[in-house]
Amino acid sequence: MNFPVILFFICGAIAVLGAILLIVAKEPIHSALSLILVMVSLAILYLLLGAEFIAAVQIIVYAGAIMVLFVFVIMLLNAGVEERTSFSKMAKYAGMPLAIFLLLEIAHWVWHASIGAKVANGAGAAGAAFSTRALSLELFQQYLFPFEATSILILIAILGALVLAKRSD
Amino acid sequence: MVPISYYLVLSGILFGLGVIAFTFKRNIITLFMAIELMLNAVNLALVAFARAWNQLDGLVFVFFVIVVAAAEAAVGLAIVITISQNRRSLNVEDVNLLKF
Amino acid sequence: MFILHHLWIILLLPLIGAALNGLLGAKWPKVAVNSIGIGSVGLSFLCVLELIREFLQLGATQVPYFERYFNWISAGIFNVDFALQVDQLTIIMLLVVTFVSLLVHIYSSGYMAHEGGYARFFSYLNLFVFFMLTLVLAANLVLMFVGWEGVGLCSYLLIGFWFLKDSAASAGKKAFITTRIGDFGFTIGILLTFWTFRSIDFGTMFQQASTMPVESAAGFGTLTVICLLLFAGAIGKSAQIPLYVWLPDAMEGPTPVSALIHAATMVTAGVYMVARMHPLFSRAPLAMYFVAAVGAATAFYAATIGVLQTDIKKVLAYSTVSQLGYMFLGCGVGAYAAGIFHLMTHAFFKGLLFLAAGSVIHAMGGEQDMRNMGGLRKKIPITYWTMLAATLAIAGIPGFAGFFSKDEILDAAGGGPHAAPVLYWLGLVGAGITSFYMFRLIFLTFFGQPRYDEHKVHVHESPSNMTIPLILLAICSVAGGWFAAPHLVGGSDYFEAFLHPVFASYGVPAAITQQESLAGAPGAAAGIAPNHAMELLHALTGLPVILAVIGLFLAWWFYIYKPDAARRAKESLRGLYTLVYNKYYIDEIYAALIINPLLWISTNVLWHVVDEKMIDGAVNGTAHVARELGGEVREIQSGNARTYATWVVVGAVGFTVLLIAVWMVR
Numbered sequence: 001m002n003f004p005v006i007l008f009f010i011c012g013a014i015a016v017l018g019a020i021l022l023i024v025a026k027e028p029i030h031s032a033l034s035l036i037l038v039m040v041s042l043a044i045l046y047l048l049l050g051a052e053f054i055a056a057v058q059i060i061v062y063a064g065a066i067m068v069l070f071v072f073v074i075m076l077l078n079a080g081v082e083e084r085t086s087f088s089k090m091a092k093y094a095g096m097p098l099a100i101f102l103l104l105e106i107a108h109w110v111w112h113a114s115i116g117a118k119v120a121n122g123a124g125a126a127g128a129a130f131s132t133r134a135l136s137l138e139l140f141q142q143y144l145f146p147f148e149a150t151s152i153l154i155l156i157a158i159l160g161a162l163v164l165a166k167r168s169d
Numbered sequence: 170m171v172p173i174s175y176y177l178v179l180s181g182i183l184f185g186l187g188v189i190a191f192t193f194k195r196n197i198i199t200l201f202m203a204i205e206l207m208l209n210a211v212n213l214a215l216v217a218f219a220r221a222w223n224q225l226d227g228l229v230f231v232f233f234v235i236v237v238a239a240a241e242a243a244v245g246l247a248i249v250i251t252i253s254q255n256r257r258s259l260n261v262e263d264v265n266l267l268k269f
Numbered sequence: 270m271f272i273l274h275h276l277w278i279i280l281l282l283p284l285i286g287a288a289l290n291g292l293l294g295a296k297w298p299k300v301a302v303n304s305i306g307i308g309s310v311g312l313s314f315l316c317v318l319e320l321i322r323e324f325l326q327l328g329a330t331q332v333p334y335f336e337r338y339f340n341w342i343s344a345g346i347f348n349v350d351f352a353l354q355v356d357q358l359t360i361i362m363l364l365v366v367t368f369v370s371l372l373v374h375i376y377s378s379g380y381m382a383h384e385g386g387y388a389r390f391f392s393y394l395n396l397f398v399f400f401m402l403t404l405v406l407a408a409n410l411v412l413m414f415v416g417w418e419g420v421g422l423c424s425y426l427l428i429g430f431w432f433l434k435d436s437a438a439s440a441g442k443k444a445f446i447t448t449r450i451g452d453f454g455f456t457i458g459i460l461l462t463f464w465t466f467r468s469i470d471f472g473t474m475f476q477q478a479s480t481m482p483v484e485s486a487a488g489f490g491t492l493t494v495i496c497l498l499l500f501a502g503a504i505g506k507s508a509q510i511p512l513y514v515w516l517p518d519a520m521e522g523p524t525p526v527s528a529l530i531h532a533a534t535m536v537t538a539g540v541y542m543v544a545r546m547h548p549l550f551s552r553a554p555l556a557m558y559f560v561a562a563v564g565a566a567t568a569f570y571a572a573t574i575g576v577l578q579t580d581i582k583k584v585l586a587y588s589t590v591s592q593l594g595y596m597f598l599g600c601g602v603g604a605y606a607a608g609i610f611h612l613m614t615h616a617f618f619k620g621l622l623f624l625a626a627g628s629v630i631h632a633m634g635g636e637q638d639m640r641n642m643g644g645l646r647k648k649i650p651i652t653y654w655t656m657l658a659a660t661l662a663i664a665g666i667p668g669f670a671g672f673f674s675k676d677e678i679l680d681a682a683g684g685g686p687h688a689a690p691v692l693y694w695l696g697l698v699g700a701g702i703t704s705f706y707m708f709r710l711i712f713l714t715f716f717g718q719p720r721y722d723e724h725k726v727h728v729h730e731s732p733s734n735m736t737i738p739l740i741l742l743a744i745c746s747v748a749g750g751w752f753a754a755p756h757l758v759g760g761s762d763y764f765e766a767f768l769h770p771v772f773a774s775y776g777v778p779a780a781i782t783q784q785e786s787l788a789g790a791p792g793a794a795a796g797i798a799p800n801h802a803m804e805l806l807h808a809l810t811g812l813p814v815i816l817a818v819i820g821l822f823l824a825w826w827f828y829i830y831k832p833d834a835a836r837r838a839k840e841s842l843r844g845l846y847t848l849v850y851n852k853y854y855i856d857e858i859y860a861a862l863i864i865n866p867l868l869w870i871s872t873n874v875l876w877h878v879v880d881e882k883m884i885d886g887a888v889n890g891t892a893h894v895a896r897e898l899g900g901e902v903r904e905i906q907s908g909n910a911r912t913y914a915t916w917v918v919v920g921a922v923g924f925t926v927l928l929i930a931v932w933m934v935r
Contacts, residue, residue: 008175008176016182016183023190023194035206042212045176051216051219051220054228057232061239062238066205069242076250096193098922100189101922102921103184103185105922105926130228139232161243161246163247164244164248188914192918200910200911261909265907268908
């Protein structure tokens with residue numbers, strides 16, 4: 001029981017807690033805040049895995065931009081209290097059990113898979129192989145085309161969002 | 170020292186919770202957040218696998234997933250705004266015109 | 270030997286005429302249509318004349334002359350070639366068909382001059398000639414059947430020529446359907462023939478048949494059944510009992526059609542077929558007797574109906590039915606040459622009778638009822654004299670064509686090897702009745718006072734393109750018998766001798782000639798010359814002549830001398846009169862027994878139940894089921910995004926389980 005494992009369990013627990021809060025919360029703004037909690041704990045977990053660039057991107061982009069956008073929209077639309085949902089029967093009787101079954105199944109098989117033997121050595125051991133430098137080299141050499149394509153994708157998204165959200169006057 | 174399988178189990182749990190959230194919530198924005206939760210769970214799994222095989226491809230994948238998730242969130246929320254203006258409701262059950 | 274090697278030219282000429290007139294003729298002037306229509310048949314006739322010249326140069330071993338053009342059907346051992354053959358019988362038929370067709374075509378250019386659909390008429394006529402020639406020239410049963418069906422088709426087209434008239438269209442249908450019933454038997458006969466002989470080629474069939482024994486008259490041997498089935502087709506096509514009902518109705522068609530098709534050529538196809546099949550018939554005595562019996566019965570029966578008919582064309586129609594009966598009687602008793610001889614003379618005088626009747630109708634401005642005629646003798650002399658010549662021929666007055674042929678048939682029926690006394694007496698009395706009703710027709714139409722309004726109807730003689738064929742046919746009716754006059758009447762018997770090779774071939778034991786029947790076998794072999802004068806005297810005082818004269822006398826008595834007598838006879842024999850006048854109610858009986866039940870079945874069973882409920886039900890039912898199923902399935906599209914998500918999860922879970930299961934099994 002060393003420090004990384006404890007840290008993992010704590011962050012894991014916080015993440016799961018945040019997810020459950022997201023489900024249980026009555027107001028959307030509470031759900032948004034719980035999601036931010038989940039993302040932050042995931043960022044810590046990334047750090048634990050030695051992917052510091054991804055952790056930083058997660059905080060900056062995901063938690064810092066996307067979730068802020070969510071919060072803005074919730075406030076803009078004045079999304080109030082969510083009414084008591086009348087579950088669609090299909091969702092109630094099939095969805096819940098199946099979802100639980102799904103995650104139990106994944107958990108079970110993952111546990112028994114040989115991959116379980118591999119051990120994450122902690123941040124230091126990843127070392128230079130996972131450094132930002134190596135990642136960016138990879139990104140700009142081998143994955144150059146997808147990289148440029150995603151910039152166009154973002155451009156399209158901006159245009160799309162602009163057109164859609166414009167008031168029709 | 171943490172076995173990779175722990176990360177994968179956590180990822181599975183988060184994904185399952187995301188599915189449950191998507192199934193049972195009625196507010197459109199909350200549904201979106203459930204999707205984001207699911208994406209995050211997948212990202213975790215990807216990073217864990219990258220670590221396991223010691224390859225950078227997983228991280229690159231995660232990078233692109235985050236970028237695309239951002240674009241998707243932007244456009245999706247714009248759609249949500251439009252829908253809420255048209256249907257005057259944020260309830261996903263009111264957006265049911267595409268039926269038989 | 271040009272034509273002999275290119276027999277197809279004879280067939281092709283009318284076909285080209287039909288195609289040209291049919292497809293393009295509607296826009297052409299009458300002159301063009303005439304020249305193509307008449308010209309094609311005329312050229313065909315000239316080809317036939319040339320064919321005769323070439324044929325006479327052939328040696329005895331080359332006959333029947335056979336030409337095979339191409340293979341039409343080849344299915345295993347069932348081979349049908351487009352093959353044509355020529356022998357003496359074919360020559361006679363070709364002559365009759367082309368000559369009478371040519372005259373009818375010329376006549377039609379006058380008769381149909383003011384009718385619509387002029388080019389169509391000539392096209393159909395030419396098409397008919399083509400099919401009839403195919404029938405006559407065919408060297409196998411199937412090709413003959415092609416011609417058989419083709420003439421049936423043309424008959425339908427021509428009877429219903431004025432198709433906008435209900436009665437004409439119905440008559441056409443009646444003709445086609447009734448002959449179809451006979452054709453059903455014919456088809457089965459062809460199948461049975463193929464089964465028995467493994468071939469439908471005449472040469473091969475007869476070759477095999479010549480080795481078969483004569484079948485007993487008591488049972489139904491194979492040959493007997495084949496012959497009976499083939500004869501069923503002849504019953505339909507040649508209007509014998511019980512399938513004759515279409516012929517009187519066929520008078521709805523234009524008169525040239527009646528002359529050509531229903532007097533001279535199509536209806537004689539049955540007789541030709543029986544004569545052609547003589548090796549088979551001669552070995553099936555039961556079938557032969559049946560043919561003769563049907564022929565004699567029809568001859569008598571139709572003659573009785575003809576006595577009371579008032580429409581001039583209907584009288585001639587029943588007369589045709591009756592005369593066809595005589596031809597079958599002749600063939601049935603083994604006198605095939607006599608039957609064919611009667612066919613030829615009948616083509617001349619009956620064709621003439623119909624054409625002359627058409628001339629009368631034309632002169633009377635469309636009137637066909639004899640009760641409204643009278644005293645036309647001086648007004649349309651050419652028509653009168655030619656019609657009189659034909660009547661003398663048909664009545665069997667000595668010297669005219671019909672006398673020779675009818676006498677020969679009756680003689681064979683009375684005294685030949687296959688003679689049957691009953692049939693002889695039926696034929697004899699029928700001959701007397703024939704004479705009676707034919708002279709009745711003449712007297713009612715041409716003698717006495719006019720029974721029509723002379724101010725309304727302007728009787729005028731027909732134009733020359735109608736009268737010239739009448740005159741030509743009258744010459745044939747008179748002289749046609751002389752060159753073939755059998756020994757019976759002291760003639761040279763050229764016709765008999767000409768056809769002898771045909772009917773003596775294939776070792777047929779039953780074909781007889783007058784020489785054998787008269788002189789007895791030993792006498793003929795010794796070559797004793799018959800005494801012409803004695804035979805002539807014998808023939809002139811024979812029973813047929815006596816009855817013919819009695820018939821003429823009775824007609825004169827009833828319709829000229831004492832017109833009142835007819836009315837009084839009618840009153841006293843009221844019941845019989847009504848029965849015969851209504852044609853023995855045969856049409857009504859058929860309608861009640863056969864047609865109406867069939868119609869009822871068609872409407873109530875086949876239409877309402879099978880078609881509407883079962884077939885439509887099945888098709889609509891399938892569509893209904895598809896729609897219901899679709900209706901159920903489409904409710905998956907509820908519009909509820911969460912349900913969709915659930916389905917996705919279900920799918921994902923299922924897929925995962927599947928993958929794991931596969932992985933586990935491996």
